[in-house]
Amino acid sequence: MKEKSCGAIVYKKENQELKFLLVHQYNSHYSFPKGHMEENETELETALREIKEETNLDVEIDTSFRYQITYLVEPKNIMKDVVYFVATPKTFELISQVGEIDECVWCSYEEVLEKLEFDNIKEVFENAYNYIKNKNI
Secondary structure, three states: OEEEEEEEEEEEEEOOEEEEEEEEEOOOOEEOOEEEOOOOOOHHHHHHHHHHHHHOOOEEEEEEEEEEEEEEEOOOOEEEEEEEEEEEEOOOOOOOOOOOEEEEEEEOHHHHHHHOOOHHHHHHHHHHHHHHHHHOO
């Protein structure tokens, strides 16, 4: 079985420092906002919808950065593709999605690396961070 999700590394500049949005899923781990594609949705539409649902933020997505990871979800034996973009917020009132997300938090680069547990998502973040840094020079 195969699934596909889309989301983004949402970032903003605060006092000349980049901050990144992490979500903590109930009884799980920190990650970036993302979720399953619905029928007839594009990757971009999925990312926009999921970010809004999980965090309440409206964002502007930069589609020039697209990074995909694939991993096996155990014990369900599902191959999962996850596509990440980078995005900047157009609104700033964070509200965690009831029943799914217990915390939305802006973090520094160092805090993100401390909170992320899995190497594949750290790889996504490092690639996004380098893209953002080069874009904002």
